[in-house]
Amino acid sequence: MTRMVPGRGTVAEPAVTLTHLVQRLEDIADPAEPGRAERREQLMAWMTAEVEPDAMDLFGNPARQEVPLPARRESARTARQLTRRVLMQHWYAGDHVTDDVVLLVSELVTNVLQHTGARVFGLRLRRHNEFLRVEVRDPSRGLPCLMPLAELADEGWGLYMVDRLADRWGVDLLPRGKTVWFEMRIRPAQGQP
Numbered sequence: 001m002t003r004m005v006p007g008r009g010t011v012a013e014p015a016v017t018l019t020h021l022v023q024r025l026e027d028i029a030d031p032a033e034p035g036r037a038e039r040r041e042q043l044m045a046w047m048t049a050e051v052e053p054d055a056m057d058l059f060g061n062p063a064r065q066e067v068p069l070p071a072r073r074e075s076a077r078t079a080r081q082l083t084r085r086v087l088m089q090h091w092y093a094g095d096h097v098t099d100d101v102v103l104l105v106s107e108l109v110t111n112v113l114q115h116t117g118a119r120v121f122g123l124r125l126r127r128h129n130e131f132l133r134v135e136v137r138d139p140s141r142g143l144p145c146l147m148p149l150a151e152l153a154d155e156g157w158g159l160y161m162v163d164r165l166a167d168r169w170g171v172d173l174l175p176r177g178k179t180v181w182f183e184m185r186i187r188p189a190q191g192q193p
Contacts (some may be wrong), residue, residue, distance in 0.1 A: 169182035
């Protein structure tokens with residue numbers, strides 16, 4: 001949804017097979033993890049849209065550690081599911097905040113899918129007191145560009161929404177890639193701890 005500033009690392013990587021994506025996800029995971037063969041079958045079924053598994057069981061909890069997701073359209077839905085579950089079931093955020101955060105997560109993931117050429121990206125959620133921080137990491141060092149409102153037409157609205165709805169947002173350049181993040185104030189829903 002945003003235009004990328006030309007720079008190093010913005011050229012798309014070659015297409016890979018599902019097997020290569022699964023192998024890459026397994027390489028990121030702990031090789032001594034029990035049930036690795038079963039996890040491989042679950043990942044293959046998810047990638048071929050044969051099943052609708054519980055995203056957190058399959059990929060992990062982004063509130064505990066960064067969750068690697070394959071750069072596929074299905075991952076936008078998975079990122080939304082993971083975010084909604086953490087906010088509603090673990091952090092007891094209200095519906096309004098949860099809906100806004102899920103929308104912004106979807107926009108950041110869409111930017112990764114459309115503009116970076118990444119094979120895998122990472123999703124991480126952090127909470128500090130009343131603030132939530134969402135981080136989406138990818139291997140491109142190309143920076144997202146917030147377009148002036150007058151130039152927005154059919155695309156470019158994603159980062160505009162992040163700018164309007166988030167309390168703060170930014171980009172951290174890494175030695176190999178970047179992390180695009182935003183922060184929002186989060187309060188427990190009525191009647192929750």
